[in-house]
Amino acid sequence: MSDSPFIVHRLPNGLTVVIEVMPHVKSAACGFLARTGARDDPPAAAGVSHFLEHMCFKGTPTRTWEHINIEFDELGACYNAYTSKDRTFYYSWVRAEDFERQLDLLADMMRSVLPPDEFAMEKNVILEEIAMSADDLPSCAYDFLYEQACPRSALAWPVLGYDQTIKDLTREQMQEYYQRRYAPNNLILLVAGNLAPEQVIRAAERYCGHWPAVADLGPARTIPEVKHGSAGRQLDRFHQQAVLVAYPSVSASDPFDETAEAVAAILGGVNSRFYWNIIQKGISTRAGVFREEYADFALIVMFGLCEPENCETLLDAMRREARQLAEQNAEPKEIQRVKNLRRTSLANESEAPFYRLNQLVDDIDYHGAPRTAAERLAAVEAVSAETIGEYLRRFPLTDNGFLVSVGPRQWPNGG
Amino acid sequence: MTNPRTDHPFVHRILDCGLEMAVLPLPGRPVVAMEIRLFAGFACEDPKYLGVTHVLNEAISKGTAHYDGRGLNDAFDEIGATHVSQAGRETFAFSGLCLPEYLPRSIALHAELIRRPTFPEDACSVAVELARQQLLALDDDPDELTKKLLYRQTYGQPLGRHVLGEPDTLARLNRDAIVEHWRSHFSAGRMYVAVAGGVDPDALADQFEKEFEGFHTGEQNPGPERERPCWNLNFAPVRRHYSKELEQEQIAICFPGSAVTDPDFYSGQVLIGVLSGGMSGRLFTEVREKQGLVYWVGAWSDHPRGAGFVHLGASSTPQNAEKTYNTLLREIDRLADDLTQQELERAQAGIVTRALTRGEVTRSKAAELCNDLFHHGRPLLTEEKLSRIQAVTLNDLRRYLEEHPRDRVGAVTLGPREIEFTNDG
Incomplete structure (x- = not known):
């Protein structure tokens, strides 16, 4: 080293x-x-x-x-x-x-x-x-x-x-x-x-160097369970309705972490299925998929903003895209896109200490040690149709997940 | 045509096709950044079709002579090149970032996008529908809505427009209007390009020349138009409250300042630093730290070509709103009274250090270069600009404040409680 x-x-x-x-x-x-x-x-x-x-x-x-x-x-x-x-x-x-x-x-x-x-x-x-x-x-x-x-x-x-x-x-x-x-x-x-x-x-x-160590840092963290179900919160002052569906995912320290990231990017990133099949169909002005990552826990969340009367259409479209990915897997060019864009972003990140600092935080917190660009690229290069298939079998996006909606319409709890 | 200046690292040329190109060679950088702008922003729109620039931005990447929409985006992805476009007030901008070896391909794809869009009918319809939804959704973005209201009532037409247009003009939009805006405002003569990174300027010039030769020249666009005059501005110091159900009251204030090309521009920038350069700035200190009235408060400048405005903004709960507003006005008023050398030096240090640290990012260098082309019509050395900042003295600041009285102030408040505007300008 x-x-x-x-x-x-x-x-x-x-x-x-x-x-x-x-x-x-x-x-x-x-x-x-x-x-x-x-x-x-x-x-x-x-x-x-x-x-x-x-x-x-x-x-x-x-x-x-x-x-x-x-x-x-x-x-x-x-x-x-x-x-x-x-x-x-x-x-x-x-x-x-x-x-x-x-x-x-x-x-x-x-x-x-x-x-x-x-x-x-x-x-x-x-x-x-x-x-x-x-x-x-x-x-x-x-x-x-x-x-x-x-x-x-x-x-x-x-x-x-x-x-x-x-x-x-x-x-x-x-x-x-x-x-x-x-x-x-x-x-x-x-x-x-x-x-x-x-x-x-x-x-x-x-x-x-003179700061004293402390033996008892407090209670250990517990890993939450993700419920299945749905809930709505009516807030009349907004015009749009936010629709989110969350599923459990692999934690940031899991070897399948990059595969989960690729799933999120293919479904809901730049030039993604959500972009072409949801936004470009006029269903939502903003829709995507993001991951909430922790060292011991993670969620993958499909989200979109829409006009209140379009909640069902948006939800159906998001679920349809998730189902199709599970059934047909990703296309080779979709997987390659994730790798190509990562190569550019790693080069960009290497330019400035501040950019590097932010990545070091993730590496230390989630992987226990800093990682070189080559190591991180190798992790992305290991993503394949097989790893995506396995990930989606372990963490299916095809069941109900947990659906929430916030906006002027009381939905999905009746209304 | 080549740039006559040779005492700086830039290559700056007006190409035969009419396009203006500036390159900052930065050998060894891991990425190349490119900014392409056209004088085709929403200030140029036909008043009948306000919002057309935004809609054009949505539709332009949905099909070209050689690609369908997905194919074009896939082609960028094949080389890992990012590409972002934005409909701005005066310019329409494309920003690209890629590994150096892929720059020629990225330029070729941008050329395909800019000069050969087909604007498929269905993509245009979707773009109009999305714009309609986004305009309604502005209601959920109090900060952006406040800016829209402030620009409209103080900047006048056409600079006070909003990118999303108006409901009636959007309803009128169709493919023909989009194509017409593109045909009459997208041309090589209206383009200027800045590239930063490890590149060969001659090879770049050759490629741009080839890609944009004959692009809408000589027809609706007789010759380069970058020398055309700036927009007329009739600043209106109007103050108005807009009622809306919100947890916080939005507060926005603006008044005239100096243009980027004015000799006293650098003094104006230092004053913005005194107000809001860091957490020791006057606004953060007086509004947040001493009174706890807000979470965010700030000042910044806005520069249409040939003009300048100072903006102040904050948001606070209704019971704190009036106090916040009055504190902001007080800080504007007292600027000239008790400026200190320490404040001046801190403001200078902030501007200089941030320019140097951010200068390590290639994308920032390309953006800076492009801004210089927009305002000055030529590249400027960062060091030259920073030395002007460092040369500003307290006397310069006092002179600036005398010459720029802050008695014509426009303001918007948006929220549940009407603020009494006691200090009408």
Whole structure:
């Protein structure tokens, strides 16, 4: 592995440092992956992971929120953070010579003091974000899908939480969660850019080496079951109706992961069956297939937006396409398309540290190690009509799945 | 015709066919990016057929002289080339990305798409039907709907149009109108192309020359039209509320700024950075961090050719909307009062560093080059532009603010609560 561009190093406190050396660039991207997300929220504190992500920008032992914002902007950084159901990621992208200042800042943010005044103020911001999400039909449909298809599981609530859980949340609850989940042995530092690995490791030791490890990271994650059935939510203020059908799929760490991705692309990606047989038939303005991937769980979801009176037509069309793929398998050119487009996207991704950083997050979280472009291409090249056939036998799209719909029409529950 | 300048890395030529080509050779890059634009955006539409550019965009890839719709898309897929087209306000754009060895094939397929579309009748009907549905679906997109309302009431015609047209003009659209828009606005003389990556500019020029020779030249399009004047703009500082059932009130504000070609353009860009360059920008600090009124707030500029506007936007729940709106207006007003050297330097650092980091992405370089052709009619060195940014001083900013009074402000609010516009401009 001497020609590998990756270095993986573990500090004594358990913090993993992953470095990709990119000699052809002049910049460096850097991020902390906290292996915690909405599915780790205590149910009564739904939304705490996401709220905590905001609070990490609000003050540290040595910096106020103003200092944090000013220092990032002095570097001219592209920086932000996001929270999903299973991770929280903080990132920044600067000129390579500013790497250490960037790491200093990000590392400091991982030790937030959760300033009490800011906690109260930021609650308002979170409530605004929840309100914004409520005006977005796809977001409403996405949250409703999880709530209905995976009820009583840790995936059931929205990443943002609910108005009430946010209003009720105390700083002490957040503090308790924070201390467990942001332990160095639950964090990963990812770095990509034109940097010397020794310099990165030395900087990581300086800024993060003193963080104490934590033995108890909290309850282990449980794998939700996907229900079969249907549910509708009537929201009169929207014009269109969202229709989604979800099925269980292979997890992101499964060897069949690329096959499942290919199935989604062939059915509902660019130049796909959904595009030609659903959108280009005038049934839906937007229809496709996406996967919701986790290390231990996944869904494959067929979705579309349509006029309310066309729900049945859209649903029939989506199911017909899924059935035909199962019965007749994919055409060789469809499988080849997936491989060809991946080759171009891998080349594109290799250009910039920030692009690489995002892929490293997936590789580390789902495969336990960074993967080279050649390794990832080999995984895609292994997809064939046989693997697709086997996947569809193991995870058929031909039964009912779980159907949800959100929009002005009360459907499918009568109406 | 060759470009007379030789002191920069670009190759910039007006080809005999009338097409303008600019190439930024970047040897060793793993991909090649290409931007093809035509002066054929929705500002050029016949008022009787508003929305035709969008519909044309849907229909243009559904069949050509040598391929049916699926065949053409499959041909792009065979080489793993991505191709995206967009009906814009002033231009119609095609963006392509591929591995370097497939560039000639990608150009040939783009040429097939642009100059030999057959616009099958059924594809045109579906495109019109989808546009009708999309226009109704705008109701579900408060952000886009707010922009549409703001442009319509402040920019006037034709720049204030929306890409989806109007219900009555869409209802009138048919294949003949689509073909007519294509025939009268798609020509080599209206095309400009930017390519970035490891390419041979001479070979590229030869291929473009061959692919677009005689493309709609000399008939409806007598000669290159890229020198034609900019659109007339009659900015109307109208403020209006639109009632709609929403969880949040949408707020959009705009006022005139400078054009990309104006000498003080770079000062204007730095001021946008002061307002909204990063989280230390004034809007984020004053509206979100200090008052918790919003999740998102921002400022940006919009540049029709030869003009410029500053936009501010935010969304907040009805009880916070008026305070948010007034804070935005206050920040516009006080810009000139207390600018600091630190703010200036942060704004400059943001613009410079982002240009350098994003410059590592070949696609960004092609887009930047194409934008320069659109506004300046020639490629500009990134370093040249960034040095202009770095040269901006506090005095420049103060002068800019004096010369650009912010007393003519247009605004739209969309949501359940009417805001009282106390500060009419």
